[in-house]
Amino acid sequence: MSALDEDAAAALAAMSVAGTRKTFNVLAAPTGVRTRLADGRELIVACSNDYLGMANDPAVVAAGVAGLRQYGAGTASVRFICGTFVPHVDLERDLADFVGTSAALSFVSCWDANAAAITVLADSNTIVLSDELNHASIVDAIRLSRAAGKVVYPHSDLAALEKALQGSLAAARRLVVTDGVFSMEGDLARLPELVELCRRYDAVLLVDDSHGVGVMGAEGRGTASALGVHGEIDVITGTLGKALGGAAGGFVAASESVIALMSQLARPGLFSNALPVTVACSARAALSLLRSEPGRVTRLHEVADRLRTGLQTAGLRPLPSASAIVPVIVGETATAIRMSQTLRDVHGVLVTGFGHPVVPEGTARLRLQASSAFADDDVDAVVRAVANVAPR
Secondary structure, X not given: OOHHHHHHHHHHHHHHHHOOOOOOOOEOOOOOOEEEEOOOOEEEEOOOOOOOOOOOOHHHHHHHHHHHXXXXXXXXXXXXXXXXXXXHHHHHHHHHHHHOOOEEEEEOOHHHHHHHHHHHHOOOOEEEEEEOOOOHHHHHHXXXXXXXXXXXXXXXXXXXXXXXXXXXOOOOEEEEEEEOEOOOOOOEOOHHHHHXXXXXXXXXXXXXXXXXXXXXXXXXXXXXXXXXOOOOOOEEEEEOOOOOOOOOOEEEEEOHHHHHHHHHHOHHHHOOOOOOHHHHHHHHHHHHHHHHOOHHHHHHHHHHHHHHHHHHHOOOOOOOOOOOEEEEEEEOHHHHHHHHHHHHHOOOEEOOEEXXXXXXXXXXXXXXXXXXXXXXXXXXXXXXXXXXXXXX
């Protein structure tokens, strides 16, 4: 065994002893309200990003299959060589219109979209100001950027942000970056105040709305729509891998000039194949379905409210939120993982436990996520199961 193998084995053994080693559930059926593991067990899925039940919707699947047949299995190229297809252009136009910008550009993931947007905009004359609970993709993108400096402000502390903006006036550009819906807490960014602050200090506002697009606001148009500032965000990033079909892919939406600059300079697009066309087709079908059936968003929030209320009635204290994310803090990482395993193996409910380093030590949690496809009986079954395993 090489020294590298020995080091890896030792690290894994330490995780096993501490009870913090993650396991991977292998599915043998489509994701949805219910799925089937490779060993044949049927489970209720209460931790999926499939907020609107579109991952296995017949219309969404059919659009992807049609795209596969018409355009093939892959793009076989980056965008500027020969990897831009008609469905990319159609999807990007629809996405921009949906989130309230004039243009958009797709990527193979929102991780890549954040890397693209932040590394292009955060040049050597830029100070980046980032919420401390921003997604890891934002954190890593800032690290990769050439920004002259960065400030991490306490979560949603706009007084601290304003002080940092005042201290960065000498920089040519100030870039404020925030999640729209914070993925581990489920709470919303204070977008109206952020918009006002950015205008006052001539700063650019970038919002990663991966957990907001399709979930929040009128017709699921996003967190900005929900909070009354639709069309007022400078740059929006988002994913196609959650509410919009759940496959893969991400996007940056902004003005035409900013998107044109992204297409010229963003390394995740210049050095990686374009989004598979089948995904572009299925995501566009999901977006169309959302527009024609906005009741899915209404139902999603009914489910989230029932889930949250049910847990509270059972004596638990889920974090308050207007989103479809319902976290229950349980303490230690090993506790969260053990509870997740019991939920799966004893109660037939799939809920993942999140611990360090995803969240700070001592704040490990079960993160439940609502879906518009849930029936009331499904929600009640999940509540009973969580109540049975959760510490009071």
